[in-house]
Amino acid sequence: MDLRQGIGLRKLGKTADEFQQDLLSNLYYRRGTTVESASARDAYEALAQTVRDHLAERRARTAAAQFASNPRWVYYLSAEYLLGAQLEQNLLYSGTGDLAAEAVKALGFGLEDLEDLDVEPGLGNGGLGRLAACLVDSLATRDIPAVGYGIRYDLGIFRQVITEEGQAELPDDWAFHGNPWEFPAPDDRQAVGFYGHTEPIPGSTTRKVWVPGEVVLGEPSHMLVPGFGTETVNIIRLWSAKASEASFDLSRFSAGQYAEAVQEAVRAENISKVLYPDDSTELGRELRLKQQYFLVSCSLRDIVRRFRLRNEGWDTFADKTVIQLNDTHPTIAIPELMRLLVDEYEVEWEQAWEITRRTFAYTCHTLLPEALETWPVRMFEKLLPRHLEIIYLINMLFLREVEARFPGDHDRLRRMSIIQEDPERRVRMAHLAVVGTEAVNGVAELHSKLLRETVLDDFAALWPAKFQNVTNGVSPRRFIKIANPRLSDLITEGLGDDSWVGDLERLAGLERLADDASFRERWQAIKRANKVDLAAGDPDSLTDVMIKRFHEYKRQQLKLLHVITLYQRIRQNPAADWVPRTVLFAGKAAPAYHAAKDIIRLIATIAARIEADPVVSPYLKVVFPSNYNVTLAERIIPAADLSEQISLAGKEASGTGNMKLALNGAVTIGTLDGANIEIRARVGEDNFFLFGLDAYEAARARINGYQPRHFYERDEELRAAMDTLTSGVFGEVGRRVADSLLGWDEYLTLADFRSYLECQEQVEKSWRDPARWTRMSILNTAHSGFFSSDRTVADYAARIWRVAPVPVPRED
Known part of the structure; x- marks a missing residue:
């Protein structure tokens, strides 16, 4: 048998x-x-x-x-997976x-x-983790053999509570009642080393023996990832940190030193305790680096084990294996694979380096220099001494390659070096990721272009063919079929069948229905019913939604200046014919990011003042539901009328919230940033509200000596809004936010203020014409087919991974 x-x-x-x-x-x-x-x-x-x-x-x-x-496998390494609740999706897929x-x-x-008892796994924070979840879903849907690797965080990121004092963080004990969707495998543990020292091997110039000073065990479990409309079920393999058997000190325990007896076990298990430990301290930064190495060490040993089940030797490793690095977090996998090949499997350095470069691919998710991770050399030397030696050798050989191509260009060598020398010696993980991979991709057309022209321009000059674009996508099953069943049923009725769920480009067939008055009425009624379910405000008001991680470049503060201006306009002329508007914010700020937390606190303060004002509150409401996650997103997105995508152009890599909202018929107000450009091109300029500087204009404004006070002094409404903040009406937090904008305004909020207000007036003009607005809504959905993660995976498979589907035969 x-x-x-x-x-x-x-x-x-x-x-x-x-x-x-x-x-x-x-x-x-x-x-x-x-x-x-x-x-x-x-x-x-x-x-x-x-x-x-x-x-x-x-x-x-x-x-x-x-x-x-025995195909070529895709192994997806990601620090985050925002999977969402599993029961409803698995009922659909099964x-x-x-x-x-x-x-x-x-x-x-x-x-x-029973679905209400299904808690979503707390394995991610924002768009990075949600994209990872969408891609593993689409990998299975496309029948592509794949394993996603991640960490099984005990507590996830944090559970957010919003009060008038702003954001408070509580532990997210998502697995308190257990997780029925996972299969633990405690007998398949991997040993992970830290600290210690290296010893030379006689007769070898490249091989070393690493003697770790601490060993932690990685215990795997896996969750099933079914494809939609196919028999394929792939897996996500998650690692939990466990102490070794010798970690419990019985003699100390017997002496009553209970905390000391288990301190080694606690230190080990802290690695997978919480996603992104606070890095404002030296110990927090070290724990983050330990977390990253723990993920890749366990995963690479598992990948090698899987390869050796069917293959011998190393000549075919890169032909059978492609490892996608989801941002810089897992980049330490590059020197780790070199260490395994050279030190443990005795592969010659040149062959090992060729295998490594052909195996890895890197997705860069940012244009922000501070988000391109760097680590102090001294920390690497302490924590991962062998890996630092390997990085030094990789860098030396790489700089020889650069010198040969650009002789005498010492500035270029300094810029491109994996080791940053000034002001502190640091390891540049993005540089390592580019040097050690076969392909580098951005996640939207503009983002990929700016990577080549600015952030990674020296590398693009050296290896132009290495740089690719793969625009992000979202799962249509999760974000319309499950999240918006009313609209899904209407779409299926309008198109004649539900095949669009697996082929999102078929939504284009809705365009012919956009001018059908009866269809528009039903579309409009569904949007209203979704707003009733959300219960965030008047369902007949314009539901204006800004849902995303809190960061100054995303410019929630610009939206607040608009809210304050509306507040003041209504106060000055309460008898005017105002468009009722419900402004909904949701998202989390990193616990140590005080400027972002100030913006959240200011939102809470403004919301309370508006709610208490009998003149303004009938026309304007600000709400901030707490603890934004996939489950909450599935309630908000179907109810949104207006999608706020107002980051400073040139700062947002892509965005995926913009895609989810457009897919559900929200009309976007946005800058020419990230995937907004591609959304606007596909849904049509008449169905997108555009404002603000573009990326090149924003760069020129900085070069020319941008002065935020210039805009403050010239614009009466802007000055009134800013003066309200500085007056103390909204407390000290209002003053802090205003001082930041007037003193530096890094993301040109004041420069885009007037353009944004004028664009919002066009929004209200369109809203007053329900037939026009609903037509715009339908066309946004109709032309969002490109933004399916199924298309994204097909692009990766063809252009970067070079993998083919392996269909699974149906059961007899």
Whole structure:
């Protein structure tokens, strides 16, 4: 019997009765309870395990097909995965939604009640993690053999609470009740070293022995990642840090030194305790670097193990393996693979370097210099001494290559070196990522262009063919099919079938319905119903949404200046015909990013003042739902009328929130930044509200000596808004935000203020014409097909990964 084919396994139920029997078996044998005594959580856990069993059966067939094919694999290394809640998606992808609803009803529960118990895994923070989740979804949907690697954080980023004092952070204990979607594998641990020293190997100039001073164990678990409309089920493999068996000091414990007895275990397990530990301290920065190395060390050993299941020697490693670095966080994987090949497997340096460069690809997600990670050399030397030696050698050989191409250009050598010398010696991780990979891509057309022209221009001059663009995309299953079922049903009715869910370009067929008055009325009614469900304000008001991570370059402060101006206009002329507007902010600020937290506090202060003003509150409302995550996004996005994408041009890499909102029929107001440019080109200039400086104008403004006070003094409404902030009406936080804008205004907020206000007046003019606005909304959805993560994965597969699908045969 061929066990890989799963022959002899019990078949899972395909009928309602059979599914119910499977559910009862899980209730009895896994939960250890009965129908009569089962709680809602018992029912949820049993249901989740039953659905997981259906996916696990597909996973077994997927693994067999992929093993037999021995293809080139995609390994996706990411510090974050924002997966969202799993139950509803897995019901959809397994085709068991109707069966589950009937089965749990027989237990006395409603399916929606059990879905409310499904907590999304706290494995990410923002767009980076959400993109990673969308791409692994689309990899499975495209039948591409892939494994996503990440860390199983105990507490995720943090749980946000918004008060009048601003943002407060609480632990996000997302797995408090366990996680029924994962398969722990405690017998497959990897040992990860830190600190220590290196020793030379006699007769070798490149090989060394690293003797770690501390060893931590990486314990894996995996979650299933099913494809939509296919049999493929891939996995995400997540690592938890565990102490070695010798970490508990029994003698200290017996002496009553309880904390000291477990301190080694606590130090080890801190590595996977929380996503992005605060890096405002030396210990916090060291923990971040440990976290990054822990991820790649465990993952690379697993990747090598998987390669050696079907292959011998190293000549074919790069032909069978492509490792995508999702931003700079996993870049230490480059010297780690060199260490494994050279030190442990005794591969010659030149062959190992060729293998490494052909194996890795790097996605850069930023244009901000501060986001291109660097690490102090002294920290590397202490924590990862062997890796620093390898980086030095890589850098020496690389600079010889640059010198040969650009002889005598010492400034270029200094700029391109992996080691930054001034003002402190640091390892430039983005430079290492470019040097050690076969391909580098940006995530939107403008972003990729600016990477080549500015941030990484020296490298693009050396290797122009290495640089690519792959515009981001989002999962249409998660962000319209699941998030917006009313609209999904109307789209399916309008197009005649639901094949658009797997082929988003078919949404273009909605264009012919944009001028159908009856269709527009139904579209408009769905948007209103979604706003009623959101319950954030008057459902007949313009729902103006700004949902994203808080950062000064994203310019939530520009939106606040608009809110203050509206407030003052209404106060001055309350009898005018105002367009009622609900302004909704959501997002988190990094705990140590005080300027961003000031903006959140100012929003809370302004919201409270408007709410208490009987003159203004009938026309203007500001709301800030706390703890923005995928689940909350799925409620907000379907209700949005206006999508705020107002970052300073040239600062946002791409954005994915802009895509999700446009896909759900929100009309964008935005700058020519990131993927806004591509959205505007596809939905049409008449269906996009454009304002502000472009990236080159913004750069010239800085070069020419930008003075924010010049705009303050020339614009009466801007001056009034700023004076309100400095007056203390909104407390000290208002003064701090105003002082920042008047003193430096790094992101040219005041320069774009008047253009933004005039554009908002065009928004209100369009809103007053419901037929026109609804037509714009429909056309935004109709022309968002390009922004599917399925297309993004197809682009990666063809241009960077060079991988082919491996279809999984359907069950007989």
